[in-house]
Amino acid sequence: MSIEVGSKLQGKVTGITNFGAFVELPDGSTGLVHISEVADNYVKDIHDHLNVGDQVEVKVLNVENDGKIGLSIRKAKDQPQHSSHNHHGNQRPQRHNKGNDHRSKESFEQKMARFLKESEDRLSSLKRHTESRRGGRGARRG
Structure with a gap:
């Protein structure tokens, strides 16, 4: 065989x-x-x-x-018919944004500005959290 x-x-x-x-x-x-x-x-x-x-x-x-x-x-394993075409790493299932239609109409610059603002907010929150655990900047012991 x-x-x-x-x-x-x-x-x-x-x-x-x-x-x-x-x-x-x-x-x-x-x-x-x-x-x-x-x-x-x-x-x-x-x-x-x-x-x-x-x-x-x-x-x-x-x-x-x-x-x-x-x-x-x-x-x-037998794959269901409706999902067999989605198993090629380069194809994603389509998402339906019912409440976020305004994002698809944003320009690239608007999307980039929103991303930078959200990113900076997350970074500052993370820094505040880690500094409070270490005792802040001025808490040097000598």
Whole structure:
């Protein structure tokens, strides 16, 4: 049985590392599921999602000339039709600003001025907070 890119297969987790999991495929070959391909959300510890011996469904992402096989668990799951086009990092879901329509009509200079004012306000608030924790500027002990 040859491994083809795009095919979905059942496999068994044979090893876990800090960067992913090795999965044995039906034909006896082994592929790697990178930690970023384990789940749709951020995976800090792969052991929260997989254990050695688990049976998993994987999708073949690539097969290198040297025999390395790239696999994905999250892409093997059936995606809902309405969100399948939003999984390309460069496309964002559209937001609907019902109350903030005035922002879209602002010029670049107005947006920049508002950003600078908000940024300066946050910085001064942060400085006040950290200085009060340290005892202020004039509180030197000698």
